[in-house]
Amino acid sequence: MVVYYNLKESISSARKVFRLFRFFDEIKGLSKIIESDKPIGFKLLSVFTYACSITYYLSDNMLWVLNQMVTSKILDKSVSKSWKRRKNFSSLYRVIAYTLILLYSIFLQTSDNN
8 A cells, every 4th residue: 555655646746747837838828818819708718717727737836845845744734725725726717717718619600600
């Protein structure tokens, strides 16, 4: 069981490296959507989605740092709970916003075809 846990933690830390600076991609996407000629409703939903994604990735990074500190017995586990909550809500809002963008895109396409 200990070997399994250590393997799981090693894989999780290795995957984290690939997501470490992912929020920079979201910032780049945010600047592109602001400069685009999309309808204002689409832009507003997209800006909200990118803001949620940026918050998600920053919270994920902070949570990883805090978890490393908890593992090292530097901090108490309760410190990371608010960051975990922030990360989870950002993820939820991001999924809702992506769904709204999809529905809005379908609406725009059907109204263009009529």
